[in-house]
Amino acid sequence: MPLTTLGVGGREATERIDRQIKSGRIDFGGRMFAAMLFSSLALALLVLVVLFADVFGAGIGVFTTRAESFLSGGLRTKADSAGVFQAIRGTFWIAVFTVVLAFPIGVATAVYLEEYAHKGRLTRFLDLNIRNLAGVPSIVYGILGLTIFVKHLKSFTGGATPISAGITLAILVLPIVIITSAEALRAVPGTLREAGFGVGATRWEVCRTLVLPYALPGIITGTVLALARAIGEAAPILLIGAVTGLLPGQEGLLDPSQLTERFTALPVVIADWARTPRAGFDELAAAAIIVMLVLVMAMNTFAIILRSHFERKRN
Numbered sequence: 013m014p015l016t017t018l019g020v021g022g023r024e025a026t027e028r029i030d031r032q033i034k035s036g037r038i039d040f041g042g043r044m045f046a047a048m049l050f051s052s053l054a055l056a057l058l059v060l061v062v063l064f065a066d067v068f069g070a071g072i073g074v075f076t077t078r079a080e081s082f083l084s085g086g087l088r089t090k091a092d093s094a095g096v097f098q099a100i101r102g103t104f105w106i107a108v109f110t111v112v113l114a115f116p117i118g119v120a121t122a123v124y125l126e127e128y129a130h131k132g133r134l135t136r137f138l139d140l141n142i143r144n145l146a147g148v149p150s151i152v153y154g155i156l157g158l159t160i161f162v163k164h165l166k167s168f169t170g171g172a173t174p175i176s177a178g179i180t181l182a183i184l185v186l187p188i189v190i191i192t193s194a195e196a197l198r199a200v201p202g203t204l205r206e207a208g209f210g211v212g213a214t215r216w217e218v219c220r221t222l223v224l225p226y227a228l229p230g231i232i233t234g235t236v237l238a239l240a241r242a243i244g245e246a247a248p249i250l251l252i253g254a255v256t257g258l259l260p261g262q263e264g265l266l267d268p269s270q271l272t273e274r275f276t277a278l279p280v281v282i283a284d285w286a287r288t289p290r291a292g293f294d295e296l297a298a299a300a301i302i303v304m305l306v307l308v309m310a311m312n313t314f315a316i317i318l319r320s321h322f323e324r325k326r327n
Contacts, residue, residue, distance in 0.1 A: 068298075091290065102277040110238075153184040181242040189235055208221070244279055
């Protein structure tokens, strides 16, 4: 709007704002707020560095003395022969089920709610309940998995098996996948959709060729964060029946026969070793934490590479 059409009050407000911008006064409130934010960031990073240093200091000795036997060995009662292979295998199959079940269903649900569903009471009700489910304690999902997948669907899942654990954790992270994917879709500019409809594209063509490629970096980030939470949960799989003692069998990582057998996972093994009073198991728990950190960092690195690739294509 031109300055001449603003009126006397509008011109005075504009001149006052212009004087404030050009006055050169120091914004003490803004600087204090920025200093508080920076201090919070520095404190959080300091806590993380201290925790990482403590874990690496306690567990690195296991890798320098017997890295191969630790990574390929099974659960044992003696610290000098115990390994994490069976826990890595269980974590791997849980991650596979989470990726196969939660990611496609979650992204498809988000696309439907944001691109196809009519914006009304029903969609607002569904959105509210999905957000509430994301805040439900993980132990509740463990009770759900124990009741439904271990007991009532035992003929399908085999009982306390990686199938039950994987489906349960996929349900646990499904609301997170839906929410993060929906937020990424909302960030797509409306003009992009309008341009697609303007040239005669159908809604599916607009979603497939314009909306999803633009939102894909955000979707990838959210899904990887959900996967990291799934493989780090201990309470649900403990309720489902993950083994905390000795576990027979030392088959390969990709052996599908393990899907119907008893299992364990890295969070369960870490919790069990950390509370074991016998000598040497504290170091094993720290070493297992390092293994989990490496797995999570590898997933995040892969996600960053994918996100950068799709961002370059989008730009």
